[in-house]
Amino acid sequence: MQHLELIPDTGAALAAINEAHASGLFNAKQTMQVIVSERDHNHSLNVVTVTISSACPKCGGPRGKPAMQRYCEEGWFYSVHNWTNPCGHVDYYPDVLREARGLMAQRSA
Numbered sequence: 001m002q003h004l005e006l007i008p009d010t011g012a013a014l015a016a017i018n019e020a021h022a023s024g025l026f027n028a029k030q031t032m033q034v035i036v037s038e039r040d041h042n043h044s045l046n047v048v049t050v051t052i053s054s055a056c057p058k059c060g061g062p063r064g065k066p067a068m069q070r071y072c073e074e075g076w077f078y079s080v081h082n083w084t085n086p087c088g089h090v091d092y093y094p095d096v097l098r099e100a101r102g103l104m105a106q107r108s109a
């Protein structure tokens with residue numbers, strides 16, 4: 001991605017900002033690793049470690065500190081991170097996974 005100050009054209013600069021917002025990476029300079037659960041196409045639960053921004057994607061405020069929490073589903077125990085954002089916005093795992101995939105795609109691009 002270009003640095004915004006290096007883009008002389010305001011329209012192009014705005015487009016770059018919009019693109020960053022759209023990909024959810026505007027605040028992704030600082031990242032954190034979290035362990036979350038996801039359902040695969042067989043509806044079985046997987047525990048995955050992903051990298052996400054350490055800032056809330058909705059307001060840019062800092063995300064809460066992740067803490068491991070143990071769950072049991074159909075006799076299978078697993079632990080995933082839970083966190084509470086100080087700003088009050090709730091991170092749902094599907095959104096977190098989408099953000100992590102976007103981040104990964106940008107880094108490998």
Ligand SMILES: [Zn+2]
Binds near residue numbers: 060087
């Ligand atoms: Zn927020």
